[in-house]
Amino acid sequence: MAKYRQVHVEFWQDGFVLDLTPEEKYFYLYLMTNSKTSQCGIYELPKRIMETETGYNRETVDKLIHRFEEYGKISYHEPTREIMILNWTKFNWINSPKVTSLIKKELENVKYQGFVQLFITKCKEYGYGIDTVGIDLGEEREIEIEREVEEEREEEVKNIPFSEIIDYLNSSAGKKYKSSTNKTKTCIKARWNEGFRLDDFKKVIDTKTTEWKTDSKMSQYLRPETLFGNKFEGYLNQQTKPKTDDPYDQLF
Template sequence: MALYRQLQVKFWQDGFVLDLTPEEKFFYAYLMTNSKTTQCGIFELPKRIIEMETGYNRETVDKLIKRFVDYGKIYYSEDTKEIMVKNWIKYNFINSKNTILCINKELKEIKNTEFVFKFYDICRELNYPLEIIFEGIQEVENNLSEDTNSEIFKQNTSLIEKEEEVEETEETFEENVDFKEVVNTFNNNIHPITPIEYEKLKNWEDDVKCDAIILAIKEAVNHNARTLSYINSILNNWYNLGLYSAQAVNAYQRDWNSKNKKDKNESMANAEAYMYVE
Protein backbone atom coordinates (compact mmCIF):
# COMPACT_ATOMS: atom_id res chain seq x y z
CA MET A 1 0.00 0.00 0.00
CA ALA A 2 1.30 3.45 -0.93
CA LEU A 3 2.21 5.82 1.89
CA TYR A 4 1.53 9.53 1.82
CA ARG A 5 2.65 12.36 4.09
CA GLN A 6 0.63 15.57 4.00
CA LEU A 7 2.17 19.01 4.39
CA GLN A 8 -0.26 21.82 5.18
CA VAL A 9 -0.09 24.81 2.85
CA LYS A 10 0.12 26.96 6.00
CA PHE A 11 3.58 25.44 6.53
CA TRP A 12 5.10 27.99 4.15
CA GLN A 13 3.57 30.92 6.08
CA ASP A 14 4.63 29.67 9.49
CA GLY A 15 6.71 32.27 11.35
CA PHE A 16 9.54 29.81 12.00
CA VAL A 17 9.65 28.60 8.40
CA LEU A 18 9.62 32.13 6.98
CA ASP A 19 12.88 32.87 8.80
CA LEU A 20 14.66 29.78 7.45
CA THR A 21 17.11 29.79 4.57
CA PRO A 22 15.99 28.06 1.33
CA GLU A 23 18.28 25.15 2.21
CA GLU A 24 16.74 24.85 5.68
CA LYS A 25 13.17 25.04 4.33
CA PHE A 26 13.84 22.17 1.96
CA PHE A 27 15.45 20.10 4.71
CA TYR A 28 12.59 20.75 7.15
CA ALA A 29 10.04 19.66 4.54
CA TYR A 30 12.20 16.61 3.83
CA LEU A 31 12.26 15.62 7.51
CA MET A 32 8.45 15.45 7.52
CA THR A 33 7.97 13.69 4.17
CA ASN A 34 10.99 11.40 3.68
CA SER A 35 10.73 7.69 2.91
CA LYS A 36 11.38 6.58 6.51
CA THR A 37 8.70 8.65 8.28
CA THR A 38 6.26 6.89 10.60
CA GLN A 39 2.91 7.59 12.22
CA CYS A 40 4.57 8.44 15.53
CA GLY A 41 7.21 10.74 14.04
CA ILE A 42 10.18 8.70 15.34
CA PHE A 43 12.10 6.73 12.75
CA GLU A 44 15.52 5.41 11.82
CA LEU A 45 17.13 7.73 9.29
CA PRO A 46 20.82 7.04 8.66
CA LYS A 47 22.78 9.97 7.31
CA ARG A 48 23.69 8.02 4.19
CA ILE A 49 19.96 7.78 3.38
CA ILE A 50 19.63 11.54 3.84
CA GLU A 51 22.59 12.05 1.51
CA MET A 52 21.08 9.76 -1.11
CA GLU A 53 17.57 11.27 -0.99
CA THR A 54 18.53 14.96 -0.75
CA GLY A 55 21.78 15.03 -2.70
CA TYR A 56 23.55 16.78 0.17
CA ASN A 57 27.04 15.71 1.22
CA ARG A 58 27.79 14.51 4.75
CA GLU A 59 29.11 17.85 5.92
CA THR A 60 25.86 19.60 4.91
CA VAL A 61 23.72 16.87 6.46
CA ASP A 62 25.59 17.15 9.77
CA LYS A 63 25.24 20.94 9.69
CA LEU A 64 21.47 20.84 9.03
CA ILE A 65 20.76 18.19 11.65
CA LYS A 66 22.64 20.21 14.25
CA ARG A 67 20.74 23.37 13.32
CA PHE A 68 17.33 21.75 13.74
CA VAL A 69 18.39 20.14 17.00
CA ASP A 70 19.45 23.60 18.19
CA TYR A 71 16.15 25.05 16.93
CA GLY A 72 14.35 22.55 19.18
CA LYS A 73 12.50 20.92 16.28
CA ILE A 74 14.11 17.47 16.30
CA TYR A 75 16.16 15.04 18.36
CA TYR A 76 18.81 12.87 16.70
CA SER A 77 20.60 9.83 18.07
CA GLU A 78 24.03 9.13 16.60
CA ASP A 79 24.07 5.70 18.27
CA THR A 80 20.79 4.35 16.85
CA LYS A 81 20.59 6.68 13.82
CA GLU A 82 17.03 7.55 14.83
CA ILE A 83 15.35 10.91 14.53
CA MET A 84 12.35 12.31 16.38
CA VAL A 85 10.36 15.18 14.89
CA LYS A 86 9.32 16.86 18.12
CA ASN A 87 5.87 18.24 17.21
CA TRP A 88 4.90 15.58 14.67
CA ILE A 89 2.38 13.78 16.88
CA LYS A 90 0.83 17.08 17.99
CA TYR A 91 -0.33 17.85 14.45
CA ASN A 92 -0.78 14.33 13.03
CA PHE A 93 -2.54 12.38 15.77
CA ILE A 94 -5.85 10.70 14.82
CA ASN A 95 -7.86 9.26 17.69
CA SER A 96 -8.84 5.98 16.03
CA LYS A 97 -8.06 2.46 17.13
CA ASN A 98 -6.16 1.51 13.97
CA THR A 99 -3.94 4.60 14.17
CA ILE A 100 -3.18 4.06 17.84
CA LEU A 101 -2.37 0.38 17.27
CA CYS A 102 0.01 1.46 14.50
CA ILE A 103 1.72 3.95 16.81
CA ASN A 104 1.98 1.33 19.56
CA LYS A 105 3.66 -1.11 17.16
CA GLU A 106 6.11 1.55 15.97
CA LEU A 107 7.04 2.55 19.53
CA LYS A 108 7.93 -1.06 20.36
CA GLU A 109 10.49 -1.03 17.54
CA ILE A 110 12.25 2.17 18.64
CA LYS A 111 15.78 1.50 19.87
CA ASN A 112 16.39 4.78 21.72
CA THR A 113 14.27 4.53 24.86
CA GLU A 114 14.90 8.20 25.63
CA PHE A 115 12.83 9.08 22.56
CA VAL A 116 10.01 6.87 23.84
CA PHE A 117 9.97 8.78 27.14
CA LYS A 118 10.02 12.13 25.30
CA PHE A 119 7.10 10.91 23.20
CA TYR A 120 5.31 9.86 26.39
CA ASP A 121 5.71 13.34 27.89
CA ILE A 122 4.25 14.98 24.77
CA CYS A 123 1.28 12.59 24.67
CA ARG A 124 0.63 13.13 28.35
CA GLU A 125 0.65 16.90 27.91
CA LEU A 126 -1.87 16.60 25.05
CA ASN A 127 -4.13 14.22 27.02
CA TYR A 128 -3.77 11.43 24.47
CA PRO A 129 -4.87 7.91 25.59
CA LEU A 130 -1.56 6.78 27.13
CA GLU A 131 -2.73 3.40 28.38
CA ILE A 132 -3.49 2.31 24.82
CA ILE A 133 -0.62 4.03 23.03
CA PHE A 134 1.99 2.55 25.40
CA GLU A 135 0.37 -0.82 26.10
CA GLY A 136 3.01 -3.50 26.38
CA ILE A 137 5.91 -1.01 26.55
CA GLN A 138 7.37 -1.97 29.91
CA GLU A 139 9.56 1.08 30.53
CA VAL A 140 6.65 3.48 30.13
CA GLU A 141 3.92 1.36 31.70
CA ASN A 142 5.70 1.74 35.03
CA ASN A 143 4.92 5.49 34.85
CA LEU A 144 1.18 5.00 34.33
CA SER A 145 0.08 5.42 37.92
CA GLU A 146 -3.15 6.85 39.29
CA ASP A 147 -1.81 10.39 39.44
CA THR A 148 -1.38 10.64 35.64
CA ASN A 149 -5.06 11.20 34.81
CA SER A 150 -5.50 7.47 34.16
CA GLU A 151 -9.25 7.84 34.56
CA ILE A 152 -9.28 10.08 31.51
CA PHE A 153 -7.31 7.51 29.53
CA LYS A 154 -9.70 4.72 30.57
CA GLN A 155 -12.59 6.79 29.28
CA ASN A 156 -10.70 7.36 26.02
CA THR A 157 -10.15 3.60 25.76
CA SER A 158 -13.84 2.98 26.26
CA LEU A 159 -14.77 5.51 23.58
CA ILE A 160 -12.39 3.96 21.05
CA GLU A 161 -13.68 0.47 21.72
CA LYS A 162 -17.22 1.64 21.15
CA GLU A 163 -16.33 2.50 17.56
CA GLU A 164 -16.33 -1.23 16.86
CA GLU A 165 -19.66 -1.90 18.55
CA VAL A 166 -22.05 0.82 17.43
CA GLU A 167 -22.25 3.66 14.94
CA GLU A 168 -21.92 7.07 16.47
CA THR A 169 -25.09 9.16 16.50
CA GLU A 170 -24.75 12.06 14.09
CA GLU A 171 -25.53 15.53 15.35
CA THR A 172 -27.36 18.07 13.26
CA PHE A 173 -25.62 21.41 12.97
CA GLU A 174 -27.08 24.64 11.73
CA GLU A 175 -25.44 26.06 8.66
CA ASN A 176 -23.87 29.51 8.76
CA VAL A 177 -23.12 29.29 12.48
CA ASP A 178 -21.17 32.37 13.46
CA PHE A 179 -18.09 32.61 15.67
CA LYS A 180 -20.16 33.91 18.58
CA GLU A 181 -21.67 30.44 18.89
CA VAL A 182 -18.16 28.95 18.93
CA VAL A 183 -17.26 31.16 21.88
CA ASN A 184 -20.50 30.25 23.69
CA THR A 185 -19.84 26.54 23.17
CA PHE A 186 -16.29 26.91 24.50
CA ASN A 187 -17.46 28.92 27.53
CA ASN A 188 -20.21 26.44 28.38
CA ASN A 189 -18.19 23.26 27.90
CA ILE A 190 -14.51 24.05 28.58
CA HIS A 191 -14.09 27.21 30.68
CA PRO A 192 -14.44 30.97 30.20
CA ILE A 193 -12.37 31.68 27.13
CA THR A 194 -9.17 33.71 27.49
CA PRO A 195 -8.03 36.33 24.94
CA ILE A 196 -5.25 34.01 23.71
CA GLU A 197 -7.65 31.08 23.31
CA TYR A 198 -10.10 33.37 21.50
CA GLU A 199 -7.44 34.41 18.98
CA LYS A 200 -6.27 30.84 18.38
CA LEU A 201 -9.80 29.60 17.75
CA LYS A 202 -10.55 32.67 15.63
CA ASN A 203 -7.61 31.79 13.39
CA TRP A 204 -9.31 28.49 12.55
CA GLU A 205 -12.25 30.41 11.07
CA ASP A 206 -10.09 31.10 8.00
CA ASP A 207 -9.68 27.38 7.32
CA VAL A 208 -12.81 25.57 8.56
CA LYS A 209 -16.45 26.40 9.21
CA CYS A 210 -17.58 27.41 12.66
CA ASP A 211 -19.75 24.30 12.98
CA ALA A 212 -16.58 22.19 12.61
CA ILE A 213 -14.90 24.15 15.43
CA ILE A 214 -17.98 23.55 17.60
CA LEU A 215 -17.89 19.85 16.75
CA ALA A 216 -14.19 19.71 17.72
CA ILE A 217 -14.98 21.30 21.08
CA LYS A 218 -17.71 18.72 21.67
CA GLU A 219 -15.34 15.92 20.63
CA ALA A 220 -12.85 17.13 23.24
CA VAL A 221 -15.61 17.11 25.86
CA ASN A 222 -16.64 13.58 24.85
CA HIS A 223 -13.05 12.44 25.33
CA ASN A 224 -12.84 14.31 28.64
CA ALA A 225 -9.86 16.26 27.28
CA ARG A 226 -11.03 19.82 27.82
CA THR A 227 -7.96 21.66 26.57
CA LEU A 228 -7.34 23.96 23.63
CA SER A 229 -4.36 21.86 22.54
CA TYR A 230 -6.60 18.82 22.19
CA ILE A 231 -9.17 20.83 20.23
CA ASN A 232 -6.36 22.08 17.98
CA SER A 233 -5.14 18.52 17.39
CA ILE A 234 -8.65 17.47 16.33
CA LEU A 235 -8.99 20.41 13.95
CA ASN A 236 -5.53 19.76 12.52
CA ASN A 237 -6.45 16.14 11.82
CA TRP A 238 -9.66 17.14 10.08
CA TYR A 239 -7.92 19.87 8.11
CA ASN A 240 -5.25 17.43 6.91
CA LEU A 241 -8.03 15.12 5.75
CA GLY A 242 -9.73 17.94 3.86
CA LEU A 243 -12.71 18.06 6.25
CA TYR A 244 -13.72 21.70 6.62
CA SER A 245 -17.27 21.41 7.96
CA ALA A 246 -19.22 19.37 10.52
CA GLN A 247 -21.14 17.78 7.67
CA ALA A 248 -17.92 16.62 6.02
CA VAL A 249 -16.62 15.23 9.32
CA ASN A 250 -19.84 13.32 9.98
CA ALA A 251 -19.81 11.89 6.45
CA TYR A 252 -16.19 10.83 6.77
CA GLN A 253 -16.77 9.16 10.16
CA ARG A 254 -19.85 7.38 8.82
CA ASP A 255 -17.95 6.09 5.77
CA TRP A 256 -14.98 5.06 7.92
CA ASN A 257 -17.18 3.10 10.34
CA SER A 258 -18.97 1.45 7.43
CA LYS A 259 -15.70 0.47 5.72
CA ASN A 260 -14.23 -0.77 9.00
CA LYS A 261 -17.20 -3.07 9.57
CA LYS A 262 -17.08 -4.28 5.97
CA ASP A 263 -13.35 -5.09 6.20
CA LYS A 264 -13.94 -6.93 9.46
CA ASN A 265 -16.76 -8.99 7.97
CA GLU A 266 -14.62 -9.85 4.94
CA SER A 267 -11.73 -10.92 7.18
CA MET A 268 -14.04 -13.19 9.16
CA ALA A 269 -15.45 -14.64 5.95
CA ASN A 270 -11.95 -15.30 4.59
CA ALA A 271 -10.92 -16.93 7.87
CA GLU A 272 -13.98 -19.20 7.79
CA ALA A 273 -13.25 -20.13 4.15
CA TYR A 274 -9.66 -20.94 5.06
CA MET A 275 -10.75 -23.13 7.92
CA TYR A 276 -13.18 -24.89 5.62
CA VAL A 277 -10.46 -25.63 3.05
CA GLU A 278 -8.16 -26.93 5.74
Protein backbone atom coordinates (compact mmCIF):
# COMPACT_ATOMS: atom_id res chain seq x y z
CA MET A 1 0.00 0.00 0.00
CA ALA A 2 1.25 3.47 -0.88
CA LYS A 3 2.50 5.60 1.99
CA TYR A 4 2.13 9.38 2.01
CA ARG A 5 3.08 12.25 4.28
CA GLN A 6 1.19 15.50 3.92
CA VAL A 7 2.64 18.95 4.54
CA HIS A 8 0.16 21.76 5.21
CA VAL A 9 0.33 24.70 2.78
CA GLU A 10 0.80 27.05 5.75
CA PHE A 11 4.15 25.38 6.43
CA TRP A 12 5.85 27.99 4.26
CA GLN A 13 4.25 30.90 6.14
CA ASP A 14 5.11 29.54 9.57
CA GLY A 15 7.23 32.01 11.54
CA PHE A 16 9.77 29.38 12.52
CA VAL A 17 10.15 28.09 8.96
CA LEU A 18 10.50 31.61 7.52
CA ASP A 19 13.58 32.16 9.66
CA LEU A 20 15.27 28.92 8.54
CA THR A 21 18.04 28.80 5.97
CA PRO A 22 17.31 26.94 2.69
CA GLU A 23 19.47 24.09 3.96
CA GLU A 24 17.44 23.87 7.19
CA LYS A 25 14.09 24.01 5.37
CA TYR A 26 15.14 21.13 3.15
CA PHE A 27 16.30 19.06 6.13
CA TYR A 28 13.16 19.83 8.13
CA LEU A 29 10.97 18.70 5.23
CA TYR A 30 13.09 15.58 4.89
CA LEU A 31 12.58 14.66 8.55
CA MET A 32 8.80 14.94 8.11
CA THR A 33 8.47 13.15 4.77
CA ASN A 34 11.21 10.52 4.43
CA SER A 35 10.34 6.85 3.96
CA LYS A 36 11.11 5.94 7.59
CA THR A 37 8.54 8.31 9.15
CA SER A 38 5.77 6.88 11.27
CA GLN A 39 2.32 7.88 12.48
CA CYS A 40 3.61 8.50 16.00
CA GLY A 41 6.54 10.67 14.83
CA ILE A 42 9.17 8.33 16.29
CA TYR A 43 11.24 6.22 13.93
CA GLU A 44 14.67 4.72 13.36
CA LEU A 45 16.84 6.76 11.01
CA PRO A 46 20.58 5.97 10.91
CA LYS A 47 22.77 8.90 10.00
CA ARG A 48 24.21 6.95 7.09
CA ILE A 49 20.71 6.81 5.57
CA MET A 50 20.33 10.57 6.07
CA GLU A 51 23.58 11.15 4.21
CA THR A 52 22.55 8.93 1.31
CA GLU A 53 19.05 10.36 0.92
CA THR A 54 19.83 14.05 1.45
CA GLY A 55 23.23 14.17 -0.20
CA TYR A 56 24.75 15.80 2.88
CA ASN A 57 27.98 14.53 4.45
CA ARG A 58 28.18 13.33 8.07
CA GLU A 59 29.44 16.67 9.37
CA THR A 60 26.44 18.51 7.90
CA VAL A 61 23.96 15.89 9.13
CA ASP A 62 25.37 16.11 12.67
CA LYS A 63 25.26 19.89 12.52
CA LEU A 64 21.62 19.97 11.40
CA ILE A 65 20.49 17.40 13.98
CA HIS A 66 22.16 19.39 16.73
CA ARG A 67 20.63 22.61 15.44
CA PHE A 68 17.07 21.25 15.37
CA GLU A 69 17.54 19.76 18.83
CA GLU A 70 18.49 23.24 20.02
CA TYR A 71 15.38 24.59 18.27
CA GLY A 72 13.32 22.13 20.33
CA LYS A 73 11.92 20.41 17.23
CA ILE A 74 13.52 16.96 17.43
CA SER A 75 15.40 14.60 19.71
CA TYR A 76 17.89 12.01 18.42
CA HIS A 77 18.89 8.94 20.44
CA GLU A 78 22.31 7.75 19.25
CA PRO A 79 22.34 4.20 20.75
CA THR A 80 19.11 3.14 18.98
CA ARG A 81 19.44 5.59 16.04
CA GLU A 82 15.89 6.76 16.63
CA ILE A 83 14.50 10.23 16.10
CA MET A 84 11.43 11.86 17.58
CA ILE A 85 9.76 14.88 16.00
CA LEU A 86 8.61 16.58 19.16
CA ASN A 87 5.59 18.49 17.81
CA TRP A 88 4.44 15.74 15.42
CA THR A 89 1.60 14.65 17.69
CA LYS A 90 0.28 18.18 18.08
CA PHE A 91 -0.15 18.79 14.36
CA ASN A 92 -0.73 15.28 12.98
CA TRP A 93 -3.16 13.69 15.42
CA ILE A 94 -6.09 11.85 13.80
CA ASN A 95 -8.77 10.78 16.24
CA SER A 96 -9.82 7.44 14.78
CA PRO A 97 -9.68 3.89 16.19
CA LYS A 98 -7.69 2.64 13.19
CA VAL A 99 -5.00 5.32 13.58
CA THR A 100 -4.69 4.98 17.38
CA SER A 101 -4.37 1.22 16.94
CA LEU A 102 -1.55 1.80 14.45
CA ILE A 103 0.17 4.22 16.84
CA LYS A 104 0.05 1.67 19.66
CA LYS A 105 1.72 -0.93 17.44
CA GLU A 106 4.42 1.57 16.46
CA LEU A 107 5.08 2.51 20.08
CA GLU A 108 5.52 -1.15 21.00
CA ASN A 109 8.39 -1.31 18.48
CA VAL A 110 10.15 1.86 19.66
CA LYS A 111 13.43 0.83 21.29
CA TYR A 112 14.13 3.92 23.38
CA GLN A 113 11.44 3.99 26.05
CA GLY A 114 12.21 7.60 26.90
CA PHE A 115 10.54 8.55 23.61
CA VAL A 116 7.47 6.44 24.40
CA GLN A 117 7.09 8.09 27.79
CA LEU A 118 7.47 11.53 26.22
CA PHE A 119 4.90 10.70 23.52
CA ILE A 120 2.31 9.68 26.12
CA THR A 121 3.05 12.78 28.18
CA LYS A 122 2.44 14.97 25.14
CA CYS A 123 -0.80 13.13 24.33
CA LYS A 124 -2.06 13.93 27.82
CA GLU A 125 -0.85 17.51 27.50
CA TYR A 126 -2.80 18.01 24.26
CA GLY A 127 -5.86 16.15 25.55
CA TYR A 128 -5.52 13.24 23.14
CA GLY A 129 -6.86 9.92 24.34
CA ILE A 130 -4.79 6.80 23.80
CA ASP A 131 -5.06 3.51 25.66
CA THR A 132 -1.63 2.64 27.05
CA VAL A 133 -2.66 -0.60 28.75
CA GLY A 134 -1.13 -2.76 26.02
CA ILE A 135 2.12 -0.78 25.89
CA ASP A 136 4.89 -2.07 28.11
CA LEU A 137 6.51 0.94 29.73
CA GLY A 138 8.20 -0.83 32.62
CA GLU A 139 11.72 -1.81 33.57
CA GLU A 140 11.37 -5.24 31.97
CA ARG A 141 10.84 -3.72 28.52
CA GLU A 142 13.75 -1.30 29.08
CA ILE A 143 16.05 -4.22 29.89
CA GLU A 144 14.82 -6.10 26.84
CA ILE A 145 15.55 -3.13 24.58
CA GLU A 146 19.04 -2.68 26.02
CA ARG A 147 19.73 -6.36 25.42
CA GLU A 148 18.51 -6.11 21.81
CA VAL A 149 20.70 -3.06 21.16
CA GLU A 150 23.73 -4.79 22.68
CA GLU A 151 23.10 -7.91 20.59
CA GLU A 152 22.88 -5.77 17.45
CA ARG A 153 26.20 -4.12 18.30
CA GLU A 154 27.88 -7.48 18.92
CA GLU A 155 26.51 -8.80 15.61
CA GLU A 156 27.82 -5.71 13.79
CA VAL A 157 31.30 -6.25 15.26
CA LYS A 158 31.29 -9.84 13.99
CA ASN A 159 30.53 -8.56 10.50
CA ILE A 160 33.31 -5.95 10.40
CA PRO A 161 35.90 -7.09 7.81
CA PHE A 162 38.98 -6.20 9.86
CA SER A 163 41.25 -8.59 7.96
CA GLU A 164 40.09 -7.49 4.51
CA ILE A 165 40.63 -3.82 5.36
CA ILE A 166 44.13 -4.32 6.79
CA ASP A 167 45.13 -6.74 4.02
CA TYR A 168 44.12 -4.08 1.50
CA LEU A 169 46.15 -1.45 3.34
CA ASN A 170 49.21 -3.70 3.54
CA SER A 171 48.95 -4.59 -0.15
CA SER A 172 48.48 -0.99 -1.27
CA ALA A 173 50.99 0.69 0.99
CA GLY A 174 53.56 -2.08 1.35
CA LYS A 175 53.00 -2.43 5.11
CA LYS A 176 52.73 -5.35 7.53
CA TYR A 177 50.04 -4.33 10.00
CA LYS A 178 48.02 -6.96 11.86
CA SER A 179 44.22 -6.87 11.87
CA SER A 180 44.13 -8.39 15.37
CA THR A 181 45.77 -5.41 17.12
CA ASN A 182 43.35 -3.82 19.59
CA LYS A 183 44.23 -0.25 18.61
CA THR A 184 43.68 -1.01 14.94
CA LYS A 185 40.37 -2.77 15.59
CA THR A 186 39.20 0.14 17.76
CA CYS A 187 39.83 2.67 14.97
CA ILE A 188 38.05 0.55 12.36
CA LYS A 189 35.13 -0.24 14.67
CA ALA A 190 34.64 3.46 15.49
CA ARG A 191 34.31 4.37 11.80
CA TRP A 192 32.15 1.31 11.10
CA ASN A 193 29.75 2.31 13.87
CA GLU A 194 29.44 5.72 12.20
CA GLY A 195 28.09 3.98 9.12
CA PHE A 196 31.18 3.76 6.92
CA ARG A 197 31.71 0.49 5.03
CA LEU A 198 34.40 -1.51 3.22
CA ASP A 199 34.37 0.57 0.03
CA ASP A 200 34.85 3.72 2.11
CA PHE A 201 37.93 2.26 3.81
CA LYS A 202 39.36 1.20 0.46
CA LYS A 203 38.79 4.64 -1.01
CA VAL A 204 40.60 6.36 1.88
CA ILE A 205 43.48 3.89 1.56
CA ASP A 206 43.68 4.49 -2.20
CA THR A 207 43.52 8.28 -1.82
CA LYS A 208 46.18 8.59 0.85
CA THR A 209 48.43 5.88 -0.62
CA THR A 210 48.50 7.73 -3.92
CA GLU A 211 49.30 10.97 -2.09
CA TRP A 212 51.77 9.76 0.54
CA LYS A 213 53.41 6.49 -0.53
CA THR A 214 56.29 8.07 -2.46
CA ASP A 215 56.74 10.89 0.06
CA SER A 216 59.55 9.97 2.47
CA LYS A 217 58.07 12.15 5.23
CA MET A 218 54.40 11.25 4.84
CA SER A 219 54.63 7.53 4.07
CA GLN A 220 55.02 6.80 7.79
CA TYR A 221 51.44 8.00 8.29
CA LEU A 222 49.99 5.27 6.10
CA ARG A 223 48.91 3.52 9.27
CA PRO A 224 45.52 2.55 10.75
CA GLU A 225 45.44 5.14 13.54
CA THR A 226 45.98 7.97 11.04
CA LEU A 227 43.90 6.75 8.10
CA PHE A 228 40.97 5.51 10.19
CA GLY A 229 41.06 8.22 12.85
CA ASN A 230 38.90 11.32 13.32
CA LYS A 231 39.85 12.75 9.92
CA PHE A 232 38.54 9.67 8.08
CA GLU A 233 35.52 11.43 6.57
CA GLY A 234 37.71 14.30 5.42
CA TYR A 235 40.04 11.87 3.68
CA LEU A 236 37.05 10.09 2.15
CA ASN A 237 35.73 13.30 0.61
CA GLN A 238 39.13 14.68 -0.33
CA GLN A 239 39.47 15.94 -3.87
CA THR A 240 42.63 15.09 -5.77
CA LYS A 241 44.81 18.17 -5.96
CA PRO A 242 48.42 19.09 -6.74
CA LYS A 243 50.96 18.50 -4.01
CA THR A 244 51.70 21.56 -1.88
CA ASP A 245 55.01 22.72 -0.44
CA ASP A 246 53.86 21.68 3.02
CA PRO A 247 53.32 17.89 3.14
CA TYR A 248 51.68 18.09 6.56
CA ASP A 249 48.73 20.30 5.58
CA GLN A 250 46.41 17.28 5.11
CA LEU A 251 47.48 15.57 8.33
CA PHE A 252 46.45 18.07 10.98
